[in-house]
Amino acid sequence: MPLTKLRILTDRMTGAERRLSLRALVALSSLPLFGVVAAFGLAPDTATSNIPPETITEAIALPALANTGNAGTFEREGLIRSGDTLATALQRLKIDDLDIQQLLATSAVRDLATSIRAGKRIRATTSQDGHLLAIRFERGNAPDLTVRRQGDTYVSEQVADATETRVIMRSGRISSSLYGATDSAGIPDKIADKMAEVFSTKMDFREDLRRGDTFSVIYSVTYRNGEPVATGELLAAEFVNAGKTYRAVLYRDPAGREDYYTPNGESLKKGFLRSPLEFSRVTSNFSSSRMHPVLGYARAHTGVDFGAPTGTRVKATGDATVEFAGRRGGYGNLVILRHPSGYETYYGHLSAFAPGIRPGRAVSQGQVIAYVGATGVATGPHLHYEVRIAGKPYNPLTVKLPGSPPLVAAQRARFLQQTASWSDKLGLLRGTNLAALD
Numbered sequence: 480m481p482l483t484k485l486r487i488l489t490d491r492m493t494g495a496e497r498r499l500s501l502r503a504l505v506a507l508s509s510l511p512l513f514g515v516v517a518a519f520g521l522a523p524d525t526a527t528s529n530i531p532p533e534t535i536t537e538a539i540a541l542p543a544l545a546n547t548g549n550a551g552t553f554e555r556e557g558l559i560r561s562g563d564t565l566a567t568a569l570q571r572l573k574i575d576d577l578d579i580q581q582l583l584a585t586s587a588v589r590d591l592a593t594s595i596r597a598g599k600r601i602r603a604t605t606s607q608d609g610h611l612l613a614i615r616f617e618r619g620n621a622p623d624l625t626v627r628r629q630g631d632t633y634v635s636e637q638v639a640d641a642t643e644t645r646v647i648m649r650s651g652r653i654s655s656s657l658y659g660a661t662d663s664a665g666i667p668d669k670i671a672d673k674m675a676e677v678f679s680t681k682m683d684f685r686e687d688l689r690r691g692d693t694f695s696v697i698y699s700v701t702y703r704n705g706e707p708v709a710t711g712e713l714l715a716a717e718f719v720n721a722g723k724t725y726r727a728v729l730y731r732d733p734a735g736r737e738d739y740y741t742p743n744g745e746s747l748k749k750g751f752l753r754s755p756l757e758f759s760r761v762t763s764n765f766s767s768s769r770m771h772p773v774l775g776y777a778r779a780h781t782g783v784d785f786g787a788p789t790g791t792r793v794k795a796t797g798d799a800t801v802e803f804a805g806r807r808g809g810y811g812n813l814v815i816l817r818h819p820s821g822y823e824t825y826y827g828h829l830s831a832f833a834p835g836i837r838p839g840r841a842v843s844q845g846q847v848i849a850y851v852g853a854t855g856v857a858t859g860p861h862l863h864y865e866v867r868i869a870g871k872p873y874n875p876l877t878v879k880l881p882g883s884p885p886l887v888a889a890q891r892a893r894f895l896q897q898t899a900s901w902s903d904k905l906g907l908l909r910g911t912n913l914a915a916l917d
Contacts, residue, residue, distance in 0.1 A: 552612060555603045565592040569614075572603045578611040582626060587635035591616055591624060642703045644711065650695035650908050657684060660694070670698045673713040675757055676845055677727045677739045680749040682720050685760060694718045695908040697901055712737075715901035717908070726905060728898040732890060740886060742902040744894055750881035751818075752796040752844065754785065755826060755864055756851070762786040762861055765874035781872035782825065782865035789830050789860040791851040794844075796824055797880075801840045801848075804832055810863065811855025814848050820881060823870075827863035828855050 555572045565588070569579045582588050600617040613627040622637045651664035661671040674696055675684055699711030715728045727739045727747050739747045763784035799816035802823070807813045810827035814836060817823055830852025842848055853860045866875040886894060 551607050553605050553607065555605065557601050557603075559595050559597050559599045559601065561597045563595065563597070565595055568595075568601060569603075572601065572605075573609050574603060574605060574611050574614075575609045578609075582611065582614070582633055585626065585633050585635060587624060588616075588626060588633075591618070641705075642701060644699050644701055646697060646714065647700050648695070648697050648904060648908060650693065653688060653690055653692040653694075655690070657688060666696060667698075667710045669710045670696055670713050672757065674716045674718070677713070677716060677747055678718050678725050679752050679754070680747055681725045682718070683753060684757075685754070687720055689721050692718065692720050695905055697904055715898075715905055717905045726902070728901045730886075730894050730897055733893070740894070740898070742898065744886045744891060746883045746885055748844065748883040750797055750883055751822075751824075751866075752794065753876065755794050755796050755824075756785050756787055756791060756862060757794075760786050761876075765872075765876070782827075782863050783875050785862045785864060787851045787860065787862060789850070789852055791862075792847045793826055793829065793849040793851060793862055795842045795846050795848050797822070797844050799824070799842055801836055801838050801842060803838060804836050806854070809856035811857065812849070812852065813855075816842065816848070821869045822881075823865075823867040825863070825865035825867070827865075828852055828857045828861060830854065830860070
């Protein structure tokens with residue numbers, strides 16, 4: 480075929496025909512390559528069924544081991560279990576029985592044996608045959624105790640704990656409840672409680688919480704010997720509720736008083752909390768005429784009822800002085816707090832009073848004053864809460880409540896210096912799916 484006609488025919492080929500031709504070309508060009516690979520794997524006509532096995536022995540010189548200084552010793556670690564004696568815990572570490580007897584005879588270990596606690600660690604160093612060389616006991620309220628072999632006896636010494644404070648940053652998303660989300664994010668309940676308390680003056684966690692809300696917290700944790708031992712303070716927090724962002728940072732004034740503010744210095748501590756309970760539900764609203772569920776006739780309901788289990792903590796909604804704590808008619812067990820500027824708050828149907836709650840006692844906002852119950856005229860456990868101004872009751876959910884004094888201008892530079900880094904870190908956490916950052 481003439482070259483010109485061949486070129487025209489090629490140009491008229493469809494895209495599919497070109498791709499088919501290209502694949503064929505690649506396949507054909509690959510055959511020699513795979514043939515070479517196969518040749519390296521196995522030569523043609525090679526018999527493989529009757530190849531006799533052959534054993535080859537070769538002496539290999541091993542490199543000399545470096546002297547580590549503790550050759551022949553073993554490190555063992557265990558935990559004190561519930562119901563353990565010190566002897567049974569030591570036996571699980573495979574320590575020689577005679578060594579256990581000698582160890583328990585030393586005064587320091589004998590004193591320790593009477594106060595061992597489940598969950599504490601024991602770290603032992605033994606020889607190959609189980610003879611004890613040294614042992615370290617973790618103690619909850621004192622530095623670790625180390626006992627070492629010295630000849631035929633044991634000597635003890637207290638080891639200073641290596642403690643440090645770490646800053647932890649975590650975030651999460653609400654799918655069902657606040658505590659469900661904080662548990663999933665590994666956030667301690669103490670920090671979750673504080674976050675709810677700090678933002679309680681900006682949002683109502685009973686009514687306002689939405690699926691998809693997000694939060695971030697920055698807090699401190701104390702570590703001892705590399706293990707977390709105590710949750711510290713909430714340093715900063717952000718909560719995005721229905722698209723609206725709330726932020727809080729901790730500030731310590733020159734007198735050592737601590738409080739939470741927005742990053743621009745607005746105090747988050749209001750004169751009153753909207754609710755005396757952390758989480759509950761409103762079972763009966765404020766009303767000028769309500770059919771009483773027990774008495775069976777209509778009369779004014781001068782407060783709001785919050786349904787909650789018996790024993791739920793009741794908190795003072797503002798700084799105040801206890802005016803009354805005792806039993807009064809249909810209220811049952813009742814606490815009345817007197818606040819500045821003529822405000823009073825009533826807490827009724829209580830199961831019990833918190834220790835020290837008596838007339839004349841000063842209480843601070845958020846302090847536990849009593850516990851939910853069903854005393855007096857009540858159909859079930861709940862808290863009856865009232866707000867009165869100059870003796871007249873007002874709806875606690877809608878009444879305008881006094882605010883907290885703002886940050887004074889003289890402290891603003893100190894405030895910004897302390898809190899700027901926390902605000903920056905909250906900015907880094909925003910919009911991420913961060914579960915934990917230590």
